[in-house]
Amino acid sequence: MALAGGVRVRARALLRAGAQFRGPVLGRPEPAAGGGDGTRRFANLRVLVEPDPAAGVAVMKLKSPPVNSLSLEFMTEFLISLEKLENDKAFRGVVITSDCPGVFSAGLDLTELCGQNPAHYAEYWKAVQELWLRLFLSNMVLVAAINGVCPAGGCLMALTCDVRVLADNPKFVIGLKETQLGIVVPFWLKDNLVNTIGHRASEHALQLGLLFPPAEALQVGIVDQVVPEDQLQSTALSVMARWMAIPDHARHLTKAMMRKATADSLIKHRDADIQNFVNFISRDSIQKTLQVYLQKLKQKKG
């Protein structure tokens, strides 16, 4: 699937900036600076891609400190890296993990949601939709190796993956906490959760804005495996190997068949969903709530 208009414009702007990309395009790799050990790593500013073409797998490390929040720039760079992998036949699987200690992703970037104008909210929401659609409909096998806290938009990214493996640390909670912030998850994300953990569990999880610690996350089924922190990467890669053993064509057609109806319901109502978001997020009461929340986060250290 090609990048949607707004994201593509921004992607072009980023590409024009040139300096944003330290590495060559995938498919024509060069050793990383100081390399020579056979590792071939590529990066734009906010996503580090470690390709292993022999295995057909790349590890994408989110590295937008401090918390991998989903800013427009981050989502654009992520989608560019993903598209490069998808366009390169050498790659059939991607492990998504974080390079920010203790945080997989803090979710939507709250600074993008506060004090901006409607056009910005519309552009932002279109990019969020695009991120979800591109991940959800990816032909590649996606494994989330969740090595940190994974709330809201972080959970959105993880839920699009075929498999979620969570590191066993009581601080690494995962879930859709939106109601705790006074916001409502979009219907397509709700559908993604329902497909994953079932209707009844989703009713509870969504209404209460539950964040599940590892044992509960495993029990409810929002993650597939919980493993000791030091075994996360190796487990993700061995899960990947199992999925890669299945003939690709049959697997990805099956994936598309399983996911089509859920994706189509957003694709058909994309503009209405954007308008709904803009109206909702522009409300004074929502703006006030989000601003107070963001201020509290910023004051935590002080």
Ligand SMILES: CCCCCCCCC/C=C/C(=O)SCCNC(=O)CCNC(=O)[C@H](O)C(C)(C)COP(=O)(O)OP(=O)(O)OC[C@H]1O[C@@H](n2cnc3c(N)ncnc32)[C@H](O)[C@@H]1OP(=O)(O)O
């Ligand atoms: C139809 C209608 C539809 C309506 C809308 C539909 C919504 C759709 C679904 C998605 C919704 C979301 O994702 S809403 C976002 C939900 N996310 C959250 O609530 C997570 C908030 N963050 C946290 O809880 C914590 O930061 C956490 C991730 C655990 C990390 O804790 P740490 O102690 O390691 O770090 P902190 O000191 O808290 O944060 C470090 C810095 O990062 C900033 N920061 C933290 N989270 C941030 C964030 N999400 N966006 C921006 N900035 C953030 C802090 O302000 C700090 O800034 P400085 O002090 O300046 O350094």
